[in-house]
Each structure stands twice: as structure tokens, then as C-alpha cells.
Amino acid sequence: MIRTANIGDLEAVVEIYNQAIDAGFQTAFTMRFKPEEKVGWFHEYTPDRYPLFVFEDEGRIKGWLSVSPYRKGRHALDSAVEISYFVHHDYQKQGIGSDLLQCAIDACCELGYNTMLAIILEPNTGSSRLLEKFGFERWGYLPDIAEFDGIRCSQVYYGFKLV
Numbered sequence: 001m002i003r004t005a006n007i008g009d010l011e012a013v014v015e016i017y018n019q020a021i022d023a024g025f026q027t028a029f030t031m032r033f034k035p036e037e038k039v040g041w042f043h044e045y046t047p048d049r050y051p052l053f054v055f056e057d058e059g060r061i062k063g064w065l066s067v068s069p070y071r072k073g074r075h076a077l078d079s080a081v082e083i084s085y086f087v088h089h090d091y092q093k094q095g096i097g098s099d100l101l102q103c104a105i106d107a108c109c110e111l112g113y114n115t116m117l118a119i120i121l122e123p124n125t126g127s128s129r130l131l132e133k134f135g136f137e138r139w140g141y142l143p144d145i146a147e148f149d150g151i152r153c154s155q156v157y158y159g160f161k162l163v
Helices: 007-023 035-042 096-110 125-133
Strands: 002-004 052-057 060-069 080-087 115-121 137-148 151-161
Touching (some): 007 060, 060 096, 080 096, 096 115
Parallel strands (some): 080 115
Antiparallel strands (some): 052 060, 137 151
8 A cells, every 4th residue: 555654654764765775876875864864854745745655565664755846946846856766675576666656646747746857876777667667768867976885877867747
């Protein structure tokens, strides 16, 4: 079941995010977070503007997706949002990412946005495949902008027009 996250989900959300940090090349963060460090971040999400969704099954959070402002404060870009999503490593390749992404597309349409963006690291081919499956297109490329333990990689911008 996909639902809007509540503060009780924060520990599981951070656990999943820390898995992505540990794996490398899935987020540009390199240091793990503690749940208490993400409380302020969590409260930036509201169902009526910028939702944070969780995929819950049998009482366990198996993945999450956030809808965030793109370039916050630049009002000419208010109709564009950035999505981020992560699935617990034990539950990848089970359709959870697809379900979360479809939920986000539907929600963003209902909220009146016209553009969705996803910014990923190029080695994250699983995310590339997921985004392309839903019709996202590669709109931008920042070569060798990130570095993980001396290994450089590029960042890729994917975009999707809702209208």
C-alpha cells in the first residue's frame, strides 16, 4: 500500500536512505544520517503541495518517494518538481519503484504541476531504466561532477512533461 508518510515512518525512511548512501552512486550524499537529523527535512513535505510517499507492506516500509520543489524560491519554476525515490535493498526489482513513480505522477497531475525532474548519478542504471519505462527523457548531463573515493561519475537530469 502506498500512503503519505507520517513522522513514525522517519526511522525506516532514513534506514533506506542510508542503504543508498552506503551502496554509493545512488545519491550524492556520502555520510549516513540519523533519524533526528532529518526531522526538519521530513516536515518540509506536505500532502497538499510536496508529498512524501511510503510503500508499506505487512507493516514494513519497503520504499519511499519524495516530491520536492525544483530550485526552491525561484518562482518561475514553481510548476516543476523534483522527485527522489529509494527502495529497501531487500525489496528491489519487485515493482515497488514503479508503483511509487506511478503514484507520484498521478499526484503531481492532481497538484497541477507540469514538469517532473529526476536527477540521478549515471552509474545508477536501475533508476535510468525505471524513469525511461515511464516516459522520462534525458534532458541534461553534467559530466564527471561527482566523486566517490576517487571515482568520478556524471549526473543525469531526466524530465517528464505532465501537460
